[in-house]
Amino acid sequence: MTNVDQSTGTGRTLSASFFNRHLRTITGTAFSMAATLFGLLFVTFFIARVMPIDPVLGVVGDRASQEVYDAAYKQLGLDRPLYIQFFYYIRDVVTGNFGTASLTARPVLEDIARVFPATLELATIATIIGVILGIPAGVIAAVNEGRWQDQLLRFLGLFGYSMPIFWIGLVGLLVFYGNLGWVGGPGRLDIYYVDIIPSVTGMILIDSLLAGDMTIFWNAVSHIILPSSILGYYSMAYISRMTRSFMLEQLGQEYITTARVKGLSEAKVIWKHALGNVMIPLITVIVLSYANLLEGSVLTEVIFAWPGLGNYITNALLSADMNAVLGGTVVVGIVFVGLNLLSDILYRIVDPRAR
Numbered sequence: 536m537t538n539v540d541q542s543t544g545t546g547r548t549l550s551a552s553f554f555n556r557h558l559r560t561i562t563g564t565a566f567s568m569a570a571t572l573f574g575l576l577f578v579t580f581f582i583a584r585v586m587p588i589d590p591v592l593g594v595v596g597d598r599a600s601q602e603v604y605d606a607a608y609k610q611l612g613l614d615r616p617l618y619i620q621f622f623y624y625i626r627d628v629v630t631g632n633f634g635t636a637s638l639t640a641r642p643v644l645e646d647i648a649r650v651f652p653a654t655l656e657l658a659t660i661a662t663i664i665g666v667i668l669g670i671p672a673g674v675i676a677a678v679n680e681g682r683w684q685d686q687l688l689r690f691l692g693l694f695g696y697s698m699p700i701f702w703i704g705l706v707g708l709l710v711f712y713g714n715l716g717w718v719g720g721p722g723r724l725d726i727y728y729v730d731i732i733p734s735v736t737g738m739i740l741i742d743s744l745l746a747g748d749m750t751i752f753w754n755a756v757s758h759i760i761l762p763s764s765i766l767g768y769y770s771m772a773y774i775s776r777m778t779r780s781f782m783l784e785q786l787g788q789e790y791i792t793t794a795r796v797k798g799l800s801e802a803k804v805i806w807k808h809a810l811g812n813v814m815i816p817l818i819t820v821i822v823l824s825y826a827n828l829l830e831g832s833v834l835t836e837v838i839f840a841w842p843g844l845g846n847y848i849t850n851a852l853l854s855a856d857m858n859a860v861l862g863g864t865v866v867v868g869i870v871f872v873g874l875n876l877l878s879d880i881l882y883r884i885v886d887p888r889a890r
Contacts, residue, residue, distance in 0.1 A: 539653055540841065544671060545611070552815065553584050557856060568872055568876060570839060571872050572868070572869065572872060573625075575865065575868040575872075576624065576625055576628060576865065577621070579861050579864050579865060579868075580620075580621050580861075581617075581623050583677065583857050583860070583861055584617065584620075591607050591608050591611065591613070592604075592855065609833065610702070617696070619707045622829060628865060631644055632644070632726060633647075633858060633859075633861065633862030633865070634858035634862070635857055635858060636851065636858055636862075637852055637854070637856045637858070637859075638850065638856045638858040638859060639859075643655070643858050643859050643862035643863075644862065646847065647844065647847070647861065647862060647863060647866050648737075649737070650842055650843055650844050651737070651843070651844050651848045651866070652736060652737025652738045653723060653737070653738075653739075653841060653842050653843035653844075654832060654836070654841075654843030654844040655738065655837075656738040656739065656740060656741075656759070656828070657759065657762060657763055657766065657828075657832060657836075657841060657843060658766065658825060658828035658829045658832060659764075659825075660763040660767070661757060661762075661763045661764075661766035661767040661769075661770055661828050661832075662767070662770055662821070662824060662825045662828060663767070664763060664764060664765045664766075664767025664770070664771065665766075665768075665769075665770025665771040665773070665774050665821075665824060666770075666774060666821055667765070667846065668775070669770065669771040669772070669773070669774030669775040669778060669816070670774060670775070670778050670810075671772065672688050672691075672692070672775040672778070672779075673688075673775040673776065673777065673779040673780075673781075673782060673803065674779075674782055674805065674806070674810060675688060675777025676688040676689060676775065676779045677778070677779045677782030677783045677786060678782070678805055680718050680783060685779075688775065688779075689776075689779075691772070692772040692773075692775050692776050693697060693772070693773065693774075694811055695768045695769055695772030696769070696772040696773060696776070700765065700766075700769055700834055700835060701834040701835075701837075701838055703765050703768070704762070704834070704835055704838040707761050707764075707765055708720075708721075708761070708838070711761055718757050718758070718760055718761045719757035719758035719760075719761075720758070720839035721755065721758075721838075721839050721841075722723070722758060722839070722840050722841070722842070723739050723755060723758055723759070723841065724751065724754055724755055724758060724840065725754055725758075728750075728751050728754055729735075731748070731751065732746040732748055732751055733746065739751070739755040739759075740752060740755050740756070740759070743755060758793065760852075761839070762836075762838075762839045762841060765835060766828055766832055766835055769828075769856075770824050770825075770828060771825055773820070774817075774820060774821065774824060777817065778813065778817060778820075779819045781813040781816055781817060782809060782810070782813055783811050785809040785813055786805075786809055790808065791808065793803060794808050816882075818878060818881050818882055819878045819879075819882060822874050822875075822877060823874070823875070823878065824876070826871045826874040829844075829867065829870055829871075829874075830845075830867040830870070830871060832845050832847030833849055836849075837849055843848070844861035844863055844866070847859065847863060848860055848863040848864065851863065874884060
């Protein structure tokens with residue numbers, strides 16, 4: 536009876552310890568996310584206040600009378616102290632109120648929900664291209680360290696990572712669209728296909744398949760293939776470089792030598808054992824690369840007239856529409872923080888040691 540009681544007590548202690556450990560992890564993660572988002576809001580708010588752009592003029596125009604200007608100034612709450620303005624700014628963001636975009640006269644959150652799927656579609660395809668090409672390239676470069684294969688792949692990766700993406704985009708448009716006519720031009724669709732199919736997800740490729748319209752689907756493919764390939768090349772350069780670095784570290788470990796001594800084939804040693812261990816830290820690299828494409832495809836979207844979030848923020852900035860600029864910036868920051876959290880969760884799932 537005493538042994539049963541002791542066993543039960545030990546089990547309860549272990550369960551309580553397990554619960555407390557995970558509760559501390561969840562609490563720490565939540566606090567870290569909250570602190571990061573608060574810092575993001577703090578920075579974006581005060582940058583907006585020190586920028587040489589008058590938000591009142593963006594609302595009333597530069598020909599408004601002084602009375603109209605003063606009324607709008609007060610209505611926007613700019614007559615209050617900065618800390619009061621910041622408090623109301625946090626309250627509005629938490630409730631999903633980013634104000635009204637003067638460029639479109641619609642709520643900013645509604646605009647972002649309309650344009651973000653285009654960026655999501657572009658970045659997702661680019662990341663898939665980067666992963667499919669980048670991981671094998673990194674493995675091959677590591678296995679052939681110092682040989683011509685390694686030198687060639689490192690040169691291609693360095694070129695893709697170093698060249699200005701807007702320059703590659705302009706050259707790509709000139710060659711593949713302007714001269715050869717192999718791909719579609721700027722935009723997501725040819726003008727006569729716009730608004731024909733219903734928007735379900737906001738992503739043209741998926742919506743056209745749902746509608747069963749293969750003509751629009753292939754037209755969308757012809758438009759997205761060039762910008763997604765350019766962003767995918769940029770992503771491939773980063774992923775291949777990190778894969779090569781991780782693989783070189785793993786190929787020097789003792790368990791690789793042991794596997795070879797046991798007579799395992801070289802392909803199994805490299806692609807199963809070494810790459811299997813590399814995939815654990817590589818998950819974080821892939822997720823962060825995806826986040827960078829979501830927030831960093833501004834130039835690509837502008838060059839290809841891609842109606843995504845980056846293009847929206849750029850047009851808003853040029854029009855001094857600070858509500859749209861701040862709203863887009865905050866959404867990008869939230870997505871980045873969320874993807875960081877996702878990478879941490881995936882890391883813990885894949886690697887039991889992290890749990």
